[in-house]
Amino acid sequence: xxxxxxxxxxxxxxxxxxxxxxxxxxxGATPYLFWYVQSPGQGLQLLLKYFSGDTLVQGxxxxxxxxxxxxxxxxxxxxxVHWRAAAEYFCAVAPTGTASKLTFGTGTRLQVTL
Amino acid sequence: DAMVIQNxxxxxxxxGKPVTLSxxxxxxxxxxxxxxxxSSQAPKLLFHYYDKDFNNEADTPDNFQSxxxxxxxxxxxxxxxxxxxxxxxxxxxxxxxxEAIQETQYFGPGTRLLVL
Numbered sequence: 001x002x003x004x005x006x007x008x009x010x011x012x013x014x015x016x017x018x019x020x021x022x023x024x025x026x027x028g029a030t031p032y033l034f035w036y037v038q039s040p041g042q043g044l045q046l047l048l049k050y051f052s053g054d055t056l057v058q059g060x061x062x063x064x065x066x067x068x069x070x071x072x073x074x075x076x077x078x079x080x081v082h083w084r085a086a087a088e089y090f091c092a093v094a095p096t097g098t099a100s101k102l103t104f105g106t107g108t109r110l111q112v113t114l
Numbered sequence: 115d116a117m118v119i120q121n122x123x124x125x126x127x128x129x130g131k132p133v134t135l136s137x138x139x140x141x142x143x144x145x146x147x148x149x150x151x152x153s154s155q156a157p158k159l160l161f162h163y164y165d166k167d168f169n170n171e172a173d174t175p176d177n178f179q180s181x182x183x184x185x186x187x188x189x190x191x192x193x194x195x196x197x198x199x200x201x202x203x204x205x206x207x208x209x210x211x212x213e214a215i216q217e218t219q220y221f222g223p224g225t226r227l228l229v230l
């Protein structure tokens with residue numbers, strides 16, 4: 001079975017600083033990979049996804065993520081963070097061929113200081 | 115425009131009193147999912163419908179049931195809520211199954227359930 005680890009429970013960055021949120025997965029092959037964001041009291045919004053092909057994926061709100069097979073990682077990045085980016089970020093993995101079977105990481109809470 | 119709608123946003127029930135949460139979608143997606151998300155935890159899939167085909171996760175308690183009367187609506191029934199069932203319940207949809215792009219899930223805002 002697949003699993004996903006988000007090593008950082010909580011991250012604080014200053015507004016305007018760059019951001020990288022880590023995600024590592026465990027799966028026997030190349031899985032499908034996703035990043036979702038959850039604002040307080042809200043549902044999950046899809047930021048970006050990786051199925052195959054180009055390992056650098058562009059998403060909404062200026063986010064990007066890079067799939068690195070050798071490191072089993074799918075880290076989320078943003079060059080400059082706005083205070084509105086403060087939220088919980090979830091990485092998720094699904095087995096190849098069954099993208100409906102999402103397994104989520106435990107999330108990283110992002111705080112942005114002014 | 116709201117695409118996955120959950121009502122109510124907040125629900126208070128009493129210990130042991132049956133409660134129903136609802137989800138509707140305007141996307142005409144074939145697949146609908148229910149997740150449970152406890153405080154500071156990852157969402158956990160309870161079950162999903164592919165059209166009328168119900169798929170229960172192996173570790174979903176019998177206390178949780180679901181109904182899907184038509185494409186647009188899906189309900190989560192908790193027959194006898196316990197204190198441990200207090201959580202955010204998230205509904206999601208995907209267009210279809212069998213091809214990754216069609217299986218991408220879109221979530222509603224969630225219903226937060228409080229059990230007194």
